[in-house]
Amino acid sequence: MYNNKTSNKEENVQIDNTILEKLEKLSHLRIDDNKKEEIIHQLSDIVAYVENLSELDTSGLDASFSTLTGGTPMREDTPIKQNAVIKSILEHAPQSEDDFFVVPAIIE
Numbered sequence: 001m002y003n004n005k006t007s008n009k010e011e012n013v014q015i016d017n018t019i020l021e022k023l024e025k026l027s028h029l030r031i032d033d034n035k036k037e038e039i040i041h042q043l044s045d046i047v048a049y050v051e052n053l054s055e056l057d058t059s060g061l062d063a064s065f066s067t068l069t070g071g072t073p074m075r076e077d078t079p080i081k082q083n084a085v086i087k088s089i090l091e092h093a094p095q096s097e098d099d100f101f102v103v104p105a106i107i108e
Contacts, residue, residue, distance in 0.1 A: 012051055015043045026106055028094060 020040055024031055031039055066072060086099060095102040 013047050015040050015047060 017036065017040070020031065020036060020043070023029075023043075064071075090096040090099065090101075093101050
């Protein structure tokens with residue numbers, strides 16, 4: 001998405017039932033048939049908005065551009081383990097093992 005105006009324009013992504021079915025499968029979500037057209041329209045609007053960003057000329061921007069003087073402030077990386085929250089989340093997962101989500105392979 002970090003294209004500049006001199007790059008080749010790619011085809012616009014079209015959201016259709018085939019892509020929506022793949023998204024349902026990957027996300028393990030089921031979308032009611034009566035909501036599918038609405039979801040397709042909303043996803044198409046989102047993709048169109050993101051595609052507009054590719055029209056921005058970013059050739060003059062540094063890849064590490066920041067609006068903060070001195071860059072992003074850092075904090076100490078201290079893990080906080082909340083066992084009750086972890087247990088609650090994993091109880092609602094379709095499948096889990098050893099405090100991890102078990103997901104199907106998505107690379108064919």
